[in-house]
Amino acid sequence: MIEIKTLTKTYGGGDVRAVDGIGFTVETGSLFTLLGPSGCGKTTTLRCVAGLEKPDSGEIRLFGERVYSSKSNVFVAPSRRRVGMVFQSYAIWPHMTVFQNVAYPLKGKGWSRKEMRTRALDALKMVNLDGYEDRPAPKLSGGQQQRVALARAMASDPKVFLFDEPLSNLDAKLREEMRGQIRQLQRELGITSLYVTHDQVEALSISDQIAIMDGGRIIEVGRPRDIYLHPHSQFAAQFVGLTNILPASLKGDDDRVGLRLEVPFGELVCTQAETNRPAPDSRVMVLIRPENLRLSIGKIENQPNVWSGNVISSTFLGEFLDVAVSCNGARLRARISPFSEVPDGADVYLHVAPEEFSVISG
């Protein structure tokens, strides 16, 4: 378990607040991701947990043990924290063989030569690099080097895994493959992990929990599903995926009908049970993902949440057709089947299912 309380780290004599009093808990055995744009403080937070940066204030506990505390002046050296870290640049030592890289963290920790060898080889086997131990490390491909880094991080039996954008130097195909491998290994070993990335797809696919960060603060924390489907903030909604954001006012909240909302082009009904429930008559925002909007040339009968608009433009993107539609002055984006074709300027009807969008307080 990783517990972080009111962690603050500033640079330049306090001018830049890289991490601004954040706190969160990573449950034992889970993978927790810090997701945010560059400069949001996610990497600094990770480095504070590793002990590579010394925070200004706050507290960090790993499995109950205080490794940093400003109050009682505790700072445990990185190598004594029992963390395994995978770096963005892999940080494979180029003058060593694969085996030497993996075995190095085992030195001086009371293991016999034979134990060290077995442990290192086991770690290499776990990442499917058995047989590669005598290769010079720089001769491996990027993906293989990343797996050596992974083996090195787990060889010395760490309590915590730290990942600093480990996949950002790999090409798209390999990234997807490695993502799956990391997730599988982490599950098998049950190691509590903190993962940093700016890639939302990576975060959604790999995490148990995601914390969205911006400007040194945590904006919100949640399961990938909740972060994507029911964000609590505009920032989270916009950072993860594309969203149509519409200003609205709440007209009624009724257990039978659901939330009744007034948007610029008419009225919407929301029956999504897990969405936020703002106070009546308050200003709210309606968030509709483009893929949940349905488009039709003919009128859609007997359905709520139908309104008309006309097509501004459409772009073919392979996986889908991206259509911009104007509805009473509001601009909406919809993603529909790539087999559809809609001419520019066409009059269309838009529809969203009452349970397929969410509402946040404005």
Next chain:
Amino acid sequence: MNAVAKFLTWKHVILFVLSGVVLYLTLVPLIMILYGTFTDGPPGTDVSFTLKNYVKAYGSAALFHSAFNSIVFAVASGLISFVLGGFLAWVTERTNTPFKTVIYLLVLFPFIVPGILTTISWVFLLSPTIGVLNQFFVFLFGLEEPPFDIYSFAGMIWVFGIDHITLPFLLMAAAFRSMDPSLEEAARMSTMGPVRGFYHVNLKIMFPSILATWLLLFIRGIETFEAPAVIGIPAGIRVFATDIFLALRDSPTDYNLAGTYATAYLFVTVVGVLLYLRVTGIAERFATITGKGYRPHTIDLGAWRYFVLSLVLALLFVAVVLPIGIVLWTSFMPFYAPPSLKMLSLFTWDNYRMIFELDEFYRALSNNLISGGAAATIAVMLSVGVAWIVVRTDIPGRKLLDIVTFSPIALPGVVMSLALVWMYLTLPIPVYGTLWILVIAYVTKFIPISLRAVHASLLHVHKELEEAAELSSTSWLRNMTFVLLPLILPSLLIGWLYVLTLTFKVLSIPVLLSHVGTEVLPVLIFGLYESGEFSQLSAMGIVLVAAIAGISGIARLISNRFSVQAAA
């Protein structure tokens, strides 16, 4: 873990000791010499404070005369080096002149020849009595008198200038190479004519590099000892370096006055170095030097390229082949005589045989290897500590440590030797008269050079490589030994070899610090010159050049191998 143990880790002890040694080496001698200028007795005696040294030194015309000579010498010889070196750089980088490899090798050659040997070779060439070229021209044109006199201000300037074309060549070649051709193309697209385009774009962009190169030459010129000693002293032309040298040779030696001269000398070099640092700072801002390898347009000289080639080869023949050629010739002669077919029958290996039977030669060689090797080792070790502190830590004062370690670059060899003499005659540390004082001097003088090499290589080691080690092992020493040092080992070796070759070349330091029994090779050559043993001197010079060439070759091999590995 208690509080004391936490702060007194090996890491802190080692870094603290290394910085302490660097500060001691660089600052204490200067403080001692400054202290000496305000006292009235030789070092190590009871003294009282006085200003009379300053009154005497700065009140005499001699000081200002030397200052004037030093500056004129440095500016004029720098101009020769710059024009010739810059021209050669332009030819190899920006034209299609053939045989560039030959040009390169010849231009680089002076780097491995000690200044004392080149200076003596020009005496062989241009002395009014024995100079080969003088005799040749007298014979050829039936002149009444020899046309050249090396023993003149012009002679001194010529010798230093022609010997220093390598530095401006390398710096200007780098400047030409790193210029983005799109800047020139942009100028060509505009309405400027080619001449105005060259002036407004090339010259203005290159101006900081030009100024930096020229300032470096100026500092070298102010500092140099060989030409002023071998040529200036007999010609009666005094500069700062020879002033101090002669003041220390006088007996009784007035150390206080010599030290006061040194303050003026130091002032000039410090101003030069400060300007240089400022200009190179500006040069970085111009940022024409990026990591990108540009392929600038080369100018097609057409048939003219053979004319340019012959011009270049003629220049290099005079600058490089003639000086080393005459030394080589003399090394095979029983006595000094201008080359001729008749003399060729006297060809002999005796000089080489003789020096290899000479005890003094072996002693000087082993002194050189021991003191140079020790100095190179210490300088590289200190550089690793300083560079690591500067690059990898946020310890307060690290910038200052960097500057202090770099500061000996402004310290001329004779001034530093004087300061060290002063220091070790005062302090109860018995190194005066031993090889150790040479080691100390070499370390101090060359640490800026090894520091730059180590600093650059540390910057190339990705920070995460060290952080991964920091997470792996608690022992800082183990991480340094097994992770960092092996990564920068090739650069350390190259730095080590480079410092070693410098100790084989420099005369201005051992000339004041060597004593009977602690001579090094440049001092031995200087001594042989003063006693007129030209043939032996030449043979020894050739052996020395061969040794330096060998060491440089090894360094080259290491750097080639390493860069190939890094690219793979």
